[in-house]
Amino acid sequence: MTESVLYGGTSSARVRIHHLQQAKERGEKWAMLTAYDTYSAAIFEEAGIPVMLVGDSAGNVVLGHTSTVQVTVEDMLLLTKAVTRSTTRALIVADLPFGSYESGPQQAFETAVRLMKEGGAQAVKLEGGVRVAPQIKLLHDSGIPVMAHVGFTPQSEHALGGFRVQGRGAGAEQLLADARAVQEAGAFAVVLEMVPAAIAAEVTKELSIPTVGIGAGVDCDAQVLVWPDMAGLNGGRVPKFVKKYADLRAELLRAAQEFAGEVRGGVFPGPEHSFD
Ligand SMILES: Nc1nc(=O)c2c([nH]1)NC[C@@H]1CN(c3ccc(C(=O)N[C@@H](CCC(=O)O)C(=O)O)cc3)CN21
Numbered sequence: 001m002t003e004s005v006l007y008g009g010t011s012s013a014r015v016r017i018h019h020l021q022q023a024k025e026r027g028e029k030w031a032m033l034t035a036y037d038t039y040s041a042a043i044f045e046e047a048g049i050p051v052m053l054v055g056d057s058a059g060n061v062v063l064g065h066t067s068t069v070q071v072t073v074e075d076m077l078l079l080t081k082a083v084t085r086s087t088t089r090a091l092i093v094a095d096l097p098f099g100s101y102e103s104g105p106q107q108a109f110e111t112a113v114r115l116m117k118e119g120g121a122q123a124v125k126l127e128g129g130v131r132v133a134p135q136i137k138l139l140h141d142s143g144i145p146v147m148a149h150v151g152f153t154p155q156s157e158h159a160l161g162g163f164r165v166q167g168r169g170a171g172a173e174q175l176l177a178d179a180r181a182v183q184e185a186g187a188f189a190v191v192l193e194m195v196p197a198a199i200a201a202e203v204t205k206e207l208s209i210p211t212v213g214i215g216a217g218v219d220c221d222a223q224v225l226v227w228p229d230m231a232g233l234n235g236g237r238v239p240k241f242v243k244k245y246a247d248l249r250a251e252l253l254r255a256a257q258e259f260a261g262e263v264r265g266g267v268f269p270g271p272e273h274s275f276d
Pocket residue numbers: 056057060061068154163164165226229234238239240241
């Protein structure tokens with residue numbers, strides 16, 4: 001496992017993407033996590049996470065919005081800069097936020113260039129299938145690596161009628177058409193969000209590019225989770241597809257309470273934290 005090229009040195013984005021492609025061919029799975037700040041990104045890189053997504057889920061988990069719809073390009077730039085300042089080996093992908101690419105390929109190009117030039121991202125992600133294929137094609141032809149995102153696309157929650165599994169029944173054909181369209185347009189990978197496991201397995205088999213699942217079963221080539229969800233920082237309800245690998249909320253709550261208690265009791269700072 002440690003021999004895997006996925007966790008190697010500081011190769012170019014193009015070479016790293018080629019390694020993701022080779023991993024699919026070998027049947028070697030990999031993990032992606034979201035990242036929004038400099039410390040956590042450095043930790044995930046040390047943990048051997050080969051791809052990080054500066055997700056517009058920041059709208060929910062960092063900025064306190066009710067959805068990703070309110071997130072701006074300026075918000076994404078701030079977060080992307082923080083992540084790219086502390087990482088060297090991971091491939092950093094930045095989400096194009098709602099409203100920054102839908103009107104056409106030129107708009108998508110201009111936003112992607114900002115996230116790469118100013119933010120330091122090595123790739124971008126956008127939501128949609130057939131509908132955004134022209135955007136993906138222009139970015140790809142311009143040398144910008146694109147990750148696609150089909151199935152449940154949170155930026156369209158209002159159009160889709162809420163948080164719903166996509167690709168069930170007759171929806172399977174549309175999902176397959178979307179997945180084929182983004183591959184054809186030049187995407188290097190595609191996120192499958194909230195798709196029945198059997199359909200995601202079929203898409204994964206059908207496509208030559210890696211699929212990254214979130215609520216899409218175990219047969220995807222890779223998996224992604226929103227890090228505050230998987231680390232248990234989120235105090236509210238989490239989607240069914242989340243597994244909690246830690247309880248950071250409890251740990252942080254305890255630390256903050258203990259600090260406050262020691263200050264109230266005159267215990268902190270001790271002599272070892274004070275200057276003569
Ligand atoms: N914290 C967080 N985690 C995420 O995974 C996430 C975000 N925020 N923000 C952006 C999108 C929105 N996503 C979401 C948000 C909610 C559900 C949800 O409530 N799912 C329910 C209902 C599923 C159904 O009824 O079919 C679930 O129980 O999974 C799913 C995906 C995924 N992304």
